[in-house]
Amino acid sequence: MSQPSPPVNPSARKRLLLMARPRATKANAFAALLAVLLGFAVATQVRQNQSLGLASLRQSELVTILDNATLLSARLDQNARELQATRDQLVNGSTGDAAALKAAQERVDALGILAGTARAHGPGIRMTIGDRGGKVTPPLLLDAIEELRDAGAEAIQVGNVRVVASSHFDQVATGVEIDNTPVTQPYTILAIGDPPTMSSAMEIPGGLSENVRQLGASITITQAKDLTVGALHSLHAPRYARPVAPPGATPTP
Amino acid sequence: MIPALGLLVGLAVGLFLHPDVPLALQPYLPIAVIAAMDAVFGGVRAVLDGIFNDKVFVVSFLSNVVVAAFIVFLGDQLGVGSQLSTGVVVVLGIRIFSNVASIRRHLFRA
Incomplete structure (x- = not known):
């Protein structure tokens, strides 16, 4: 089959058609059987290749894949730890903020009732x-x-x-x-x-x-x-009185 | 014509049954498929050259498959299975390309 290609033959297509015509010879039937086997093998192999990723690989390829997977896993672990830390930080921060806000609101309510600025x-x-x-x-x-x-x-x-x-x-x-x-x-x-x-x-x-x-x-x-x-008292900012800083607190400028 | 229909039938059967390849055959099936394809293209080319012979086709098909699988088997035993598979695929690929080129020249004169 590695012989040099012959000169262009005008009857090539004709010959192909002739050959494609069904002939009831033993060899043709055997060729058909081989073709069935080939098609079956192709389909099987393709499906096998799609379903089995690793089973058909060799040791060196498996080692490479394992290395890659280990590296990737380490990197993802690192990422996960960082994200977890960030998440913890955010969760703690937001609950702290919420608690502070609640306390501040309660204080505002109490002071408002005391000072007469709230109904x-x-x-x-x-x-x-x-x-x-x-x-x-x-x-x-x-x-x-x-x-x-x-x-x-x-x-x-x-x-x-x-x-x-x-x-x-x-x-x-x-x-x-x-x-x-x-x-x-x-x-x-x-x-x-x-x-x-x-x-x-x-x-x-x-x-x-x-x-x-x-x-x-x-x-x-x-x-x-x-x-x-329901009556409200309107507040005036004190003209003379100033709060005294609690001991230990730095005076605000 | 009948072998072409046979190819389609085989594809359909393989797709619908989706059988499992035995573990022992797994390294050889892809190489065998490539070798068989080489034989098929060689056969078509022989038809166009006017030198096709049923017997030669069947024998070349079978010997191609067996030799390719044997080379890979040998390579696996020697510890160079993947390299030899690559080599077989390259050689068969070159042959398929040259056969297809010859077929193309016959059919399209180009």
């Missing part, structure tokens, strides 16, 4: 003092506030003025002013706290109720499961 609701008492004779004085109202605080009131509102640490009571010609806001009669005092404790503190002998009645004014106290102290 508050909860169980409490509603106290109405009717004073036709104008006998109720600021000191008496202040007494009432103090008694309520003593009984555990957490947020107090008189009329529509929120009572906070800096609130001041004044007697003016028209009546009583709290923080320069006139409070109209009847004086309505809302206090959030434990209702039974506060109402009993108001009603004890020699307490507020008795004093008010002695002056000829009327007082009614009702306990409520849920009332809202």
Whole structure:
């Protein structure tokens, strides 16, 4: 078959067609059988090659592949460790942030209720003092506030003025002013706290109720499961007072 | 024509049955396939040259396959199996190419 190719033969195609015509010879049948075997072998080998990656490889190739796989695995392990560390860092950071945020929010809520800059609701008492004779004085109202605080009131509102640490009571010609806001009669005092404790503190002998009645004014106290102290106190930045740095802290510039 | 149909039938059977190659035959099957293909192309070329002979074709087919497998087997025994397989594939590849070139010259005159 390695002989030099003959000159171009014009009847080559014809001869191919002639040969392709079915002939019932023993050799042709045998050739067909061989062709079947060849096709079968090709298909089998291709499938084998696709399904079995490593089984047909030789030792040196397997060693190379193993080396590559080991290297790759080491590199991926390294990557995985780094990513794990990053992930841990991020998770810890975010939970820490969330906890700090929650604590800060709780602090803001508590301070807002204390400073009167946030509305508050909860169980409490509603106290109405009717004073036709104008006998109720600021000191008496202040007494009432103090008694309520003593009984555990957490947020107090008189009329529509929120009572906070800096609130001041004044007697003016028209009546009583709290923080320069006139409070109209009847004086309505809302206090959030434990209702039974506060109402009993108001009603004890020699307490507020008795004093008010002695002056000829009327007082009614009702306990409520849920009332809202909706008046707000507006904050002003202190002009003179400055916070003192806690010991050990570096002063901020 | 009948051998060409036989080739297709064999392909179909192999694809549908997907048999497993016995482990002992695994290194030899690919080489045997290449050798058989060389014989087939050589046969087609002989047809075009006008010197085709059924008997020669069958014998060359079988001897090609057996010799190729034997060379690889020998190489495996000597410890140079992969190198010898490569060598056999290269030689058979060259032969296939030259046969195809001859067929092409016959059919397309180019």
